Amino acid sequence: xxxxxxxxxxxxxxxxxxxxxxxxxxxxxxxxxxxxxxxxxxxxxxxxxxxxxxxxxxxxxxxxxxxxxxxxxxxxxxxxxxxxxxxxxxxxxxxxxxxxxxxxxxxxxxxxxxxxxxxxxxxxxxxxxxxxxxxxxxxxxxxxxxxxxxxxxxxxxxxxxxxxxxxxxxxxxxxxxxxxxxxxxxxxxxxxxxxxxxxxxxxxxxxxxxxxxxxxxxxxxxxxxxxxxxxxxxxxxxxxxxxxxxxxxxxxxxxxxxxxxxxxxxxxxxxxxxxxxxxxxxxxxxxxxxxxxxxxxxxxxxxxxxxxxxxxxxxxxxxxxxxxxxxxxxxxxxxxxxxxxxxxxxxxxxxxxxxxxxxxxxxxxxxxxxxxxxxxxxxxxxxxxxxxxxxxxxxxxxxxxxxxxxxxxxxxxxxxxxxxxxxxxxxxxxxxxxxxxxxxxxxxxxxxxxxxxxxxxxxxxxxxxxxxxxxxxxxxxxxxxxxxxxxxxx
Numbered sequence: 001x002x003x004x005x006x007x008x009x010x011x012x013x014x015x016x017x018x019x020x021x022x023x024x025x026x027x028x029x030x031x032x033x034x035x036x037x038x039x040x041x042x043x044x045x046x047x048x049x050x051x052x053x054x055x056x057x058x059x060x061x062x063x064x065x066x067x068x069x070x071x072x073x074x075x076x077x078x079x080x081x082x083x084x085x086x087x088x089x090x091x092x093x094x095x096x097x098x099x100x101x102x103x104x105x106x107x108x109x110x111x112x113x114x115x116x117x118x119x120x121x122x123x124x125x126x127x128x129x130x131x132x133x134x135x136x137x138x139x140x141x142x143x144x145x146x147x148x149x150x151x152x153x154x155x156x157x158x159x160x161x162x163x164x165x166x167x168x169x170x171x172x173x174x175x176x177x178x179x180x181x182x183x184x185x186x187x188x189x190x191x192x193x194x195x196x197x198x199x200x201x202x203x204x205x206x207x208x209x210x211x212x213x214x215x216x217x218x219x220x221x222x223x224x225x226x227x228x229x230x231x232x233x234x235x236x237x238x239x240x241x242x243x244x245x246x247x248x249x250x251x252x253x254x255x256x257x258x259x260x261x262x263x264x265x266x267x268x269x270x271x272x273x274x275x276x277x278x279x280x281x282x283x284x285x286x287x288x289x290x291x292x293x294x295x296x297x298x299x300x301x302x303x304x305x306x307x308x309x310x311x312x313x314x315x316x317x318x319x320x321x322x323x324x325x326x327x328x329x330x331x332x333x334x335x336x337x338x339x340x341x342x343x344x345x346x347x348x349x350x351x352x353x354x355x356x357x358x359x360x361x362x363x364x365x366x367x368x369x370x371x372x373x374x375x376x377x378x379x380x381x382x383x384x385x386x387x388x389x390x391x392x393x394x395x396x397x398x399x400x401x402x403x404x405x406x407x408x409x410x411x412x413x414x415x416x417x418x419x420x421x422x423x424x425x426x427x428x429x430x431x432x433x434x435x436x437x438x439x440x441x442x443x444x445x446x447x448x449x450x451x452x453x454x455x456x457x458x459x460x461x462x463x464x465x466x467x468x469x470x471x472x473x474x475x476x477x478x479x480x481x482x483x484x485x486x487x488x489x490x
Contacts, residue, residue, distance in 0.1 A: 191232035207355065212249065246323070297348045306326055328374070442482065
């Protein structure tokens with residue numbers, strides 16, 4: 001493919017000095033020095049996105065001059081058209097145009113709207129977030145509606161800096177058609193909050209894309225969903241993607257083979273599991289991991305609840321139905337025991353995220369389909385042993401998904417699970433199940449099966465910010481969109 005990135009040249013750059021350094025914008029120069037010399041990826045990422053935004057500002061000023069100068073108008077539009085035309089095969093640019101001939105035309109249409117947007121300070125770089133919401137998000141889904149802007153500002157003002165604040169957006173089911181109205185913009189909504197308040201991490205809870213289309217289209221949708229959240233979230237906010245039962249596409253619309261579905265290795269690339277850029281701990285490049293938040297002494301753990309073997313039958317189809325079957329394999333369970341639940345000291349606590357709830361909890365409620373979840377009983381046994389500071393062992397080598405290991409938490413003592421947070425069932429809920437505080441968040445998808453979810457309204461989107469106060473032992477859950485705020489103790 002023309003212009004495709006191909007990292008294969010090992011030689012050093014040998015760029016000529018073909019521009020005047022004295023004419024480089026001083027703001028860009030400051031950030032380019034940071035890119036060259038800072039050691040931490042978080043710092044260089046912040047420098048890069050600020051440099052890009054400054055470049056956007058100067059480009060916008062140049063555009064205004066061109067528009068006001070009639071003799072140069074045609075030339076400016078030709079340059080923009082040719083620049084954008086080179087990328088017409090990129091579906092993200094096509095979506096960004098939203099039916100317009102070019103992005104310049106779309107920007108001109110939005111100018112009148114920008115004047116009325118209220119300003120809100122971005123704590124990451126003192127930018128005006130209102131301007132970013134109205135202009136920058138035009139890349140994704142058009143200007144941010146005022147009802148989202150208002151609610152984002154409200155939540156930002158309520159989030160306490162001393163608490164652990166974790167965003168949880170699950171079951172977005174992004175798909176490039178009217179099945180999932182504006183769902184790509186839902187990722188941009190939660191990212192916008194991270195730029196205006198202290199959000200320690202955002203967990204994308206699985207079913208991040210719908211997966212019921214062709215393999216190539218699914219790959220495109222995964223790329224769009226992940227890039228939207230990764231690239232718009234504050235540099236101070238971690239982002240972790242979990243696997244849901246829809247993300248690979250296995251089992252949907254008769255897609256059951258390797259050449260019709262997305263592989264876990266491909267998802268790992270998009271979910272950035274191989275680089276651990278946020279300082280998280282994984283089992284190699286696993287789709288599960290944890291991150292410690294020292295100030296609150298909380299370890300956030302995210303699991304792979306669709307940890308099924310990718311066994312292929314003789315006819316080339318996958319043996320297991322990832323759409324309807326959930327599992328925790330021996331390797332992940334041993335990692336939970338030997339790494340995730342081995343805490344730095346006895347005053348640490350854990351908060352666990354999973355796409356699927358524990359089998360027998362929320363899936364057993366009226367209207368729900370019971371989950372087939374291999375080794376769910378083993379996971380519960382491990383979590384109870386952690387809570388009670390006791391010993392647990394299992395040996396089920398003849399089961400469908402064999403498992404064999406033991407654990408001993410007696411020396412560590414009784415542990416605290418703040419919550420086991422999940423999605424999948426597309427409903428809110430809370431219950432104590434098998435001694436575990438289980439909390440459920442509804443889907444970000446504007447589901448057509450729920451008449452209370454209305455596209456182009458505040459109820460179209462739905463996601464939560466979990467704000468944990470370890471001194472008061474409370475969980476305050478702030479909701480954007482359909483549903484309401486919730487409060488629990490642990």
